[in-house]
Amino acid sequence: MAPVSNPCYRLISRPSGYPDPVKNFQYDTSGSIDPDTIDLKGGFLMQTQFLSVDPYMRGRMDEGTFDAWELGNVFMGYGISEVIRSEIPEFQEGDILYGIHRFEHYTIHEGWEAQTKKWRVIHNFENLPLSVYLGVAGMPGKTAYYGMKAIGQPKAGESIFVSTAAGVVGQTVCQLSKAWGLKVLGSTGSDDKVKFLQEDIHVDHAFNYKNSSTADEVKLFGGLDIFWDNVGGQILDIALANMKSHGRIIICGQIARYNGENPYGIKNVFSMVYNEVTMKGLYVNSYEEQYSEEFYSTVPKMIADGKMKYTEEVVVGLEHAGDLLVKVLKGQIMGKVVLQMWA
Amino acid sequence: MAPVSNPCYRLISRPSGYPDPVKNFQYDTSGSIDPDTIDLKGGFLMQTQFLSVDPYMRGRMDEGTFDAWELGNVFMGYGISEVIRSEIPEFQEGDILYGIHRFEHYTIHEGWEAQTKKWRVIHNFENLPLSVYLGVAGMPGKTAYYGMKAIGQPKAGESIFVSTAAGVVGQTVCQLSKAWGLKVLGSTGSDDKVKFLQEDIHVDHAFNYKNSSTADEVKLFGGLDIFWDNVGGQILDIALANMKSHGRIIICGQIARYNGENPYGIKNVFSMVYNEVTMKGLYVNSYEEQYSEEFYSTVPKMIADGKMKYTEEVVVGLEHAGDLLVKVLKGQIMGKVVLQMWA
Known part of the structure; x- marks a missing residue:
């Protein structure tokens, strides 16, 4: 050659x-x-x-x-x-x-x-x-899986709010959450994505943050046990104000910050005290050893069985x-x- | 009678x-x-x-x-x-x-x-x-003790930054930290308190935030494994920017917020991601069962032995x-x- x-x-x-x-x-x-x-x-x-x-x-x-x-x-x-x-x-x-x-x-x-x-x-x-x-069977899927296992620590019957829910990490978080018996609220940026989340992924409720109020939607959904934060900024502040006692927040991405916008300042840290909320930054590679075999034996099978759409x-x-x-x-x-x- | x-x-x-x-x-x-x-x-x-x-x-x-x-x-x-x-x-x-x-x-x-x-x-x-x-042998002392045990999880040789270090919770955090082999930085609001922290409590370094730059002092001290947050607001933001990998932040009080001041917005949440920082709200009563016997058999004795001043x-x-x-x-x-x- x-x-x-x-x-x-x-x-x-x-x-x-x-x-x-x-x-x-x-x-x-x-x-x-x-x-x-x-x-x-x-x-x-x-x-x-x-x-x-x-x-x-x-x-x-x-x-x-x-x-x-x-x-x-x-x-x-x-x-x-x-x-x-x-x-x-x-x-x-x-x-x-x-x-x-x-x-x-x-x-x-x-x-x-x-x-x-x-x-x-x-x-x-x-x-x-x-x-x-x-x-879903790669780094973004691992991010979802490891973050939920290590920080989210979900229990059936709990509630989760997923930001950028139609993104690949968000899709995986939503579907794992449904598989584990959680009640799922997803936010996303278009009506098509809302439709996908509700009709294909079967989240409990989804909304388009561009034409509805995130604060109202979260309030209506009820208190949060888990917040999956892909965005940071104002949505994190809203979630902080709605966390239940012993809630967990997974700080995953902070898209709001990537593009040089003037960073929004979080004002509701105080609510973490009485609610004993835990907030932790997720760096997926740290959990590779702990969860990767479990991940590769779970997620590809879920995809093949039609239980993990993407x-x-x-x-x-x-x-x-x-x-x-x-x-x-x-x-x-x-x-x-x-x-x-x-x- | x-x-x-x-x-x-x-x-x-x-x-x-x-x-x-x-x-x-x-x-x-x-x-x-x-x-x-x-x-x-x-x-x-x-x-x-x-x-x-x-x-x-x-x-x-x-x-x-x-x-x-x-x-x-x-x-x-x-x-x-x-x-x-x-x-x-x-x-x-x-x-x-x-x-x-x-x-x-x-x-x-x-x-x-x-x-x-x-x-x-x-x-x-x-x-x-x-x-x-x-x-020191009551609720504030318990706050310090339980918070350090449950969230701070200190290891000898690590570093801690304590806000309102001359307050009763802060004093206890500082002295427990020294007893456990940590390197301690304390911030406080008067030169008298700085003197007390350095000469009586023997923290490694203390400063008066009213006449020095907290950002500079923290930077000079070096990266933080633990931040004890009694204040919230800007000092939390500075700490977030200086946390080491796997750092822990104990959200205890948020004095900055108690008095109706316009709340400062936290901008450095992003740094939690790559540093995998954990931030958790502390509500002392939740740990009463877990730690109270240990506390009452430790702290009064430290006081009697002159190892816990107040x-x-x-x-x-x-x-x-x-x-x-x-x-x-x-x-x-x-x-x-x-x-x-x-x-």
Whole structure:
């Protein structure tokens, strides 16, 4: 095989507010690789199949934040790839791997880089479309599952309010909650999403925060045992005012903050005292060891059995990474957003 | 014995901001009682010795808050009294009781009211001044002890930042923290209090927030494993920005909020996500069963051994309850404030 093009997608300047793909990012087609002959130096070569576009990536673009990306570097994110050649015993040609990928077509992991713990071989016993392993059966699904288990600690009969309920994390939180016997209120940003939540996901009640009052909807729903916070800001303040005794708040994303808006100040912390509310930040990777086997033996089966629905938008072509990220940040896509490398 | 006067102290109108004792409260001397002959109806009669004046009482004066007081009712709060006569086997004449008292000289607990679980007989094996059982060995001390055990979960070598460190809860948190091997930073509102914290309590560093920058002091001290929040508002926001990974925040009081000031909005909730910070509201009574025996076998002994210092101001006369509360709320007294019924 002759050398082939190995395009990649880079951060070249730091966005303020929503990214401008033309200004901040670069689809770089200058690289090439010969998959058959390139020296693996004791590692393995993988060919990217799917890449995940997630809101947290925006956070990596700010200077000085957690795991901030350097200017000029290739985007990093969850992906699914196929092993093309391997010089390590753990991975064989044809294995499907899940893990953090560079946003490029081919990647070599040489020598020490080939730490097998970084990658999980996806066996896909249920024969699901591979893209779900980036969504409800991937990091976002894990976020929902681990966060509910570790912080939410739900008991049947309790109530939960899920913000951005039609997003992929929210969808999973809602469906796990229903499966575990909770009463679920979901907020989302369009009437289509409300319909999806009520008719497909079967939450107890959903509303469009753009045309109804979140404060009124939450009050009407009744006190909250759990609040799943994907947004932060005012919705967190409303939830704080409506938590039941010993309520739990999972601070997951804070989308309201990602885009340089003047941050809303939370005023209802006081209510945590008498209600003995617990609020905890969720970082999904911390719970990988504790819950991942349980997760992979539960969620793919729920999907195969039709008990875990999902929506996804699969877009072909690495060059669309930036536009997709902006859509994700603006909430213009319902559910998971996946880049497929080629059709 | 002839009937004696039985004065009490009432809430007669709801304060906004700091209370105005003349307008909002009433020292009512119209009642009387004959301790020797009054019918106990199967209960017991106690004579109040000491009453505790605490910041949380201000919260009870607002309409619709947790356990809000009715207008016209007598103040309720922690107190120490002596049993004068008893018709129940659990309490004997001369027993010293700790529990929630009406702000009055004599109280009868009739029939079903005489639930012994509401009261603790103070044996005072260490022969301490009884007032300490309202302070470091009372509810404020329990607040510190239970909150640190249940939420703070300190490990030797960790760091803690204590707000209102010279208050009675703060003093106890600081000294328990030092006894448990923590590095302690205390903030307080006067240079005298700073001196007390550094020279008597031996915190690692203390500062007067009125003449130095809290943000700078916390930054200089280094990352925080634990933040003890007595204040809320801006200081909580500063702490949030300085928490270490897996930090714990105990939301205890929120003095900044008690007095009708425009509430400060917390902007740094986002930092809880990557740092996986836990923030939990503390309601001391919830931990009574779990920790009270441990507390009473630990803290009075620490006091007797000189390992738990305290400051208190004892004022004689129930009529001073309102003025004292205002002083407490304004932070004008260092440590515990106790009303003694007579000299």
